[in-house]
Amino acid sequence: MGHHLHFETQAIRTQLEQTQQKEHSNPLFLTSSFTFETAEEGAALFQGQAGNLYSRFSNPNTTELAKKLTLLEGAEDGIVTASGMAAVSTSFLALLNPGDHVISSKSIFGNSKYILDTILPKMNISVTYVSPHDNLSWESAVTQKTAMLFIETPSNPTLSTLDMTFLGSLCKANDIIFSVDNCFATPYLQQPIKFGADLVIHSATKYIDGQGRVLGGGIVGHTDLVAKCYEYIRRTGAALSPFNAWVLSKSLETLAVRMDRHCANAATLANFLQDHSEIEHTYYPHLESNPLYEVAITQMSQGGGLVGCQIKGGKERAAKFLNALSMHTLTANLGDTRSIATHPASTTHSKLSEADQLSAEITPGFLRFSVGLEHIEDIIRDIDQAILMSKP
Numbered sequence: 001m002g003h004h005l006h007f008e009t010q011a012i013r014t015q016l017e018q019t020q021q022k023e024h025s026n027p028l029f030l031t032s033s034f035t036f037e038t039a040e041e042g043a044a045l046f047q048g049q050a051g052n053l054y055s056r057f058s059n060p061n062t063t064e065l066a067k068k069l070t071l072l073e074g075a076e077d078g079i080v081t082a083s084g085m086a087a088v089s090t091s092f093l094a095l096l097n098p099g100d101h102v103i104s105s106k107s108i109f110g111n112s113k114y115i116l117d118t119i120l121p122k123m124n125i126s127v128t129y130v131s132p133h134d135n136l137s138w139e140s141a142v143t144q145k146t147a148m149l150f151i152e153t154p155s156n157p158t159l160s161t162l163d164m165t166f167l168g169s170l171c172k173a174n175d176i177i178f179s180v181d182n183c184f185a186t187p188y189l190q191q192p193i194k195f196g197a198d199l200v201i202h203s204a205t206k207y208i209d210g211q212g213r214v215l216g217g218g219i220v221g222h223t224d225l226v227a228k229c230y231e232y233i234r235r236t237g238a239a240l241s242p243f244n245a246w247v248l249s250k251s252l253e254t255l256a257v258r259m260d261r262h263c264a265n266a267a268t269l270a271n272f273l274q275d276h277s278e279i280e281h282t283y284y285p286h287l288e289s290n291p292l293y294e295v296a297i298t299q300m301s302q303g304g305g306l307v308g309c310q311i312k313g314g315k316e317r318a319a320k321f322l323n324a325l326s327m328h329t330l331t332a333n334l335g336d337t338r339s340i341a342t343h344p345a346s347t348t349h350s351k352l353s354e355a356d357q358l359s360a361e362i363t364p365g366f367l368r369f370s371v372g373l374e375h376i377e378d379i380i381r382d383i384d385q386a387i388l389m390s391k392p
């Protein structure tokens with residue numbers, strides 16, 4: 001199976017060799033360890049000979065998922081991890097050294113910020129946050145000690161677009177590892193390696209599963225960087241369960257068709273909200289009101305499945321709105337078949353100080369929609385009636 005196969009075909013046809021049962025669908029290998037034919041084979045496997053030994057090191061199901069994710073991102077190599085946060089933390093802890101400096105964006109996932117602010121300083125690793133759209137500040141944040149630049153685009157939760165071509169060349173010129181959390185776009189919409197990323201991080205829990213069932217994560221990129229991350233996971237234990245890998249590999253088979261519908265529904269909702277008199281501002285990468293619209297349409301083939309908006313009336317109105325929804329689920333997850341509404345200021349990003357929330361553009365009236373696969377008319381009707389019901 002080579003590079004010339006299309007995305008959908010790779011997502012469906014990348015699979016393990018059949019066993020003697022000649023199964024069509026991939027089997028699940030629930031085994032913690034693998035046996036050796038001889039004493040010599042056991043010794044050779046422990047010396048690094050290719051083969052499965054123990055499921056913290058590798059398992060056919062996790063190997064299959066890692067291979068598929070690597071191909072879909074156009075990367076050299078990849079591994080999978082127990083969750084998205086295992087992938088994020090591993091990328092820092094396996095690749096950074098005491099004294100190093102990291103540059104990140106003011107708009108990133110709350111738990112990633114927690115690691116940068118609370119865990120890395122214990123190792124004397126410092127961080128500078130930059131406003132996503134301020135290209136001059138990215139350049140001036142670089143120091144002799146900068147070892148990694150870590151971003152999300154689109155970012156969580158305000159869906160900011162960051163210019164990967166610009167940041168990729170800044171990193172290349174300064175010998176900095178450029179790492180992109182590609183959770184919101186998925187490789188179907190955007191492949192950061194094409195824009196200069198050295199490492200791509202995933203929470204597979206979101207669109208890759210797509211049905212809100214299992215946790216998982218992944219790291220793909222340059223062989224030498226992935227090898228260090230693999231060694232770290234193998235020793236420290238945040239290995240993905242074979243069952244979750246089996247679910248996620250099946251899920252990737254339908255990623256393209258799911259994302260097409262998520263994006264079509266989200267774009268329709270974004271246009272609806274943009275024109276609504278009770279909505280102050282709508283955030284969606286492929287709306288022309290996005291300050292980096294030109295970059296967004298170059299980087300992403302479609303605008304993604306998430307839409308943000310600022311409802312008039314602030315925090316109180318936002319709470320009333322959520323309570324008035326009848327179909328949307330109130331939960332912190334995203335990327336599910338079911339449409340989800342979230343109030344980041346009081347949930348996912350509530351640990352940030354008010355000042356940090358505002359500098360990440362998370363205003364009290366900000367709402368995030370993970371637009372699902374229900375019929376778009378039902379999605380919009382639910383949101384429209386809740387806007388009306390919550391009117392003071």
Ligand SMILES: *Cc1c(COP(=O)(O)O)cnc(C)c1O
Pocket residue numbers: 083084085086088109152156181183184202203204205206215216217
């Ligand atoms: C959810 C999320 C993560 C963390 O993933 P888990 O699988 O929940 O550990 C990391 N980055 C982004 C952008 C996310 O949305």
